[in-house]
Amino acid sequence: MRMRKKPWARDMIQSREDCVIASPEELKGTWKSLGYEHVIVEIGAGKGDYWINMGNMHPEELWVAVEKSVDAAGIALKKSIDRTKANMKFIVGDAALISQWFAEGEVERIHLNFSDPWPKKHHTKRRLTYSSFLNDYRSILMPGGKIVMKTDNSKLFEFSLVSFAENGWLLREAYVNYRETAHDEDAITEYESNFIALNQPIYRAVWEVVK
Numbered sequence: 001m002r003m004r005k006k007p008w009a010r011d012m013i014q015s016r017e018d019c020v021i022a023s024p025e026e027l028k029g030t031w032k033s034l035g036y037e038h039v040i041v042e043i044g045a046g047k048g049d050y051w052i053n054m055g056n057m058h059p060e061e062l063w064v065a066v067e068k069s070v071d072a073a074g075i076a077l078k079k080s081i082d083r084t085k086a087n088m089k090f091i092v093g094d095a096a097l098i099s100q101w102f103a104e105g106e107v108e109r110i111h112l113n114f115s116d117p118w119p120k121k122h123h124t125k126r127r128l129t130y131s132s133f134l135n136d137y138r139s140i141l142m143p144g145g146k147i148v149m150k151t152d153n154s155k156l157f158e159f160s161l162v163s164f165a166e167n168g169w170l171l172r173e174a175y176v177n178y179r180e181t182a183h184d185e186d187a188i189t190e191y192e193s194n195f196i197a198l199n200q201p202i203y204r205a206v207w208e209v210v211k
Contacts, residue, residue, distance in 0.1 A: 003071050006074045009073065010074070013073055013074055013092055016081075016084075018084060019088055019089050020089075020090050020092065021089050021091050025100050027101070027147070028103050031204060032065075034062060036061060036062035038062065039061075039108055040062065040064065040109045041066060041098075041109070041111070042064075042065050042110075042111040043095045043110060043128060044095070044112060044113065044114075044128060045065035045090070046113075047072055047075045047076050047190075047191075048065060048072075048076025048090075049079075049190055050111070051063055051065040051076065051090075052079070052080045053189070054074075055085055055087055056083060059086075060087070061087060062087050062089065064089045065088075066091045067091075067092060068093060068094045074088065077090060083100075087112070095128065098137075099209075104139055105141065105142040106140055109141075109146055110137055110148070111147075111150075112129065112147065112149040113189070113192075114150060114151055114189075114192065115127070115128045115149075115156070117153040127159065129149065129156070129160035130163060134167045138211065141190070143209070145209045146206055146208050147206070147209075149203045149204065149207075150203065151204075152200055153203075154203065157203040160205065163203075164207050166208065169208065170207060170210055171206050172206045173206040174204070178203065178204040
């Protein structure tokens, strides 16, 4: 379902100078100078629930959210006004530009949470686990860096398993019903809780970069 336009979203983004990085390319290679050794990036942050919860759970890590939808970003930034810590930053932009924002080996972990599955075959290249994206992730991840993916879409999960394997990534973990057991270390978003309530399985995998 397409998100309704939020006329106030751009103003909200502009008002959040405390966490919005307007020119992320200017920080390329210097993100750790913000005072954090661990740089974590969430691509496709949506309405921000995961970024907000994990950023608050781990104040020792720098959590950088990336979201290209102005409307979704506006919602995330509005709901996080009273919950944004110094370790939480936000980029409103397209993940296709990620190698322009982070230097080689600068990121420790990337999260892909409930990404758009782009089910039509002619949209395959838009999937965030397509080979061109994986090459960009490989360039910015440190040796031993990881990608953590969660999805409710079985076909996207299957596609991703194949895509990572074909591109030489090392599969470390894989779940076809991740939430059948408790994982208190991993925040549950409102979006995810809706699927859990319907007893729909959550798929999760962790890959390690091979350089």
